[in-house]
Amino acid sequence: MKEWWVQVGLLSVPLLAVYLHIPPPKLSPALLSWRSSGGYFTYKDQNIFYRDSTGAVGSSDIVVLLHGFPTSSYDWCKVRGASARGVGCRQQTLRFLPPGDEQTDTGGGSAQGGQCSGGVSAVGTTGLRDISPLPLPSPCRGAKLFSHRPFPHSSPRQEEKTHKLFLGVFGGWSCCLLGNFNLLRFSWSWKVLCGGAEGSVAIRGCALPQTFPLSAPVSRIFNAFLFQIWEGLTQRFHRVIALDFVGFGFSDKPRPHHYSIFEQASIVEGLVRHLGLRHQRINLLSHDYGDTVAQELLHRYEHNKTGSILINSLCLSNGGIFPETHYPRFIQKILKDGGLLSPVITRLMNFFFFSRGLGAVFGPYTQPSQAEYWDMWTAVRTNDGNLVVDSILQYINQRKKHRDRWVGALMSTSVPLHLIYGPLDPVNPHPEFLQLYKKVLPMSTVSVLDDHISHYPQLEDPTGFLNAYLNFINSF
Numbered sequence: 001m002k003e004w005w006v007q008v009g010l011l012s013v014p015l016l017a018v019y020l021h022i023p024p025p026k027l028s029p030a031l032l033s034w035r036s037s038g039g040y041f042t043y044k045d046q047n048i049f050y051r052d053s054t055g056a057v058g059s060s061d062i063v064v065l066l067h068g069f070p071t072s073s074y075d076w077c078k079v080r081g082a083s084a085r086g087v088g089c090r091q092q093t094l095r096f097l098p099p100g101d102e103q104t105d106t107g108g109g110s111a112q113g114g115q116c117s118g119g120v121s122a123v124g125t126t127g128l129r130d131i132s133p134l135p136l137p138s139p140c141r142g143a144k145l146f147s148h149r150p151f152p153h154s155s156p157r158q159e160e161k162t163h164k165l166f167l168g169v170f171g172g173w174s175c176c177l178l179g180n181f182n183l184l185r186f187s188w189s190w191k192v193l194c195g196g197a198e199g200s201v202a203i204r205g206c207a208l209p210q211t212f213p214l215s216a217p218v219s220r221i222f223n224a225f226l227f228q229i230w231e232g233l234t235q236r237f238h239r240v241i242a243l244d245f246v247g248f249g250f251s252d253k254p255r256p257h258h259y260s261i262f263e264q265a266s267i268v269e270g271l272v273r274h275l276g277l278r279h280q281r282i283n284l285l286s287h288d289y290g291d292t293v294a295q296e297l298l299h300r301y302e303h304n305k306t307g308s309i310l311i312n313s314l315c316l317s318n319g320g321i322f323p324e325t326h327y328p329r330f331i332q333k334i335l336k337d338g339g340l341l342s343p344v345i346t347r348l349m350n351f352f353f354f355s356r357g358l359g360a361v362f363g364p365y366t367q368p369s370q371a372e373y374w375d376m377w378t379a380v381r382t383n384d385g386n387l388v389v390d391s392i393l394q395y396i397n398q399r400k401k402h403r404d405r406w407v408g409a410l411m412s413t414s415v416p417l418h419l420i421y422g423p424l425d426p427v428n429p430h431p432e433f434l435q436l437y438k439k440v441l442p443m444s445t446v447s448v449l450d451d452h453i454s455h456y457p458q459l460e461d462p463t464g465f466l467n468a469y470l471n472f473i474n475s476f
Helices: 004-020 029-036 073-077 156-180 218-225 229-234 261-274 289-302 330-337 341-348 351-359 370-392 395-401 403-412 432-440 462-473
Strands: 039-043 046-054 062-066 093-095 109-112 115-118 202-204 239-243 281-286 310-317 417-421 445-448
Touching: 029 073, 029 370, 039 261, 046 073, 046 229, 046 261, 062 261, 062 289, 073 229, 073 239, 229 239, 229 462, 239 261, 261 289, 261 395, 281 289, 289 310, 289 395, 289 403, 310 462, 330 341, 330 370, 330 395, 341 370, 351 370, 395 403, 403 432, 417 432, 417 462, 432 445, 445 462
Parallel strands: 062 239, 062 281, 281 310, 310 417, 417 445
Antiparallel strands: 039 046, 046 239, 093 202, 109 115
16 A cells, blocks of 8 residues: 555645646626726736726816735725615624613614615714614524535535545645635625624624624724725816736736836826826825835926826825835745745635735724625736736835835925825834834824724725825815
């Protein structure tokens, strides 16, 4: 009888071959809609995706949105919630405060066929005036969570045995396959759970973030997740423009390729020329990776570089503006400096590890839904983008090398400057980052969002983010 490790090795070879050739997930209807509403322009033989929307009548203001890493322009248009009157459920959980506690709100909801309805009682809050309170459902008993199983005709006990056997035989490769196969992924579906005790109600199934602590005001939760940033911007600006940088989203992702912040800045300038806006003043709104691109654009503008765009204002958010207060995630450090190991890791990357790595930089109460994680992962996998992540991550080293150039641009500019900051960010931690920012850039204004908002403020608190940005725009 052959040694067990020989048998495992023989099994691993075909599994590895299958794993490395798993096709990217299909685009969701939301991603398809986003792509179909945009277009492409060519920059040095590379096809760059962008979207240009005409907004407010009577306004001549233009805003260009620069996304972060590893996501895409779709960040700016995700609907982080829906009307409490019943639009697509999100398979998430919300718990209400029991009666008698401070800031108590009550609500109820149901989830049937992907729809949800609910009611809120919001005292002293804004943004909910169009939502009339709905009657609470009567308490129900015995409602439990259930899941769509990958083996729909088996019992939970049989599933448990099957999973153990499957994982035991195939080991780590099975975990990788589960992380990538769209058909085998675990998607939780929630039933409505109504507390038996009078006055305590929990909604499972509505378009809301995962379980909130009992101290979280429901009014704030509804207010934060019933909004879409893109639509809000089109009500203020004449044109709202976003693009996928090369290597991101629906844009080309060449390999091998030397990805650099300088190239991305030139792509933004190329898009502005393509749209005939070269002589128009542009408001830049950026996040993370986009912050560094915006810094390079600002440097070119301040030094009157040929082809530079005319910057009217700049708003940054949760980016590694200062290398000394920027703490990349462990996997980012490995990928950017991993040498021959990096290509191996990028090929083994899957949804399971991607979603957990990305979830670590979201706040505990503002985690994306499974559908949102899949949209982000699909955007990365499109055009084999997972294979260029290590090349793109060289921007971290570029930040250190060109710190004086990019920080100096912020220090010397006369352009109105603002920062929107999620203080729970582990990548640019509070208070270290904010203290340095205020010290180095005292002329900049700052908006600090709620304590539970982390690295993706535009996704975690779209209402607060948009309000902060519009207050800045309207201040000059």
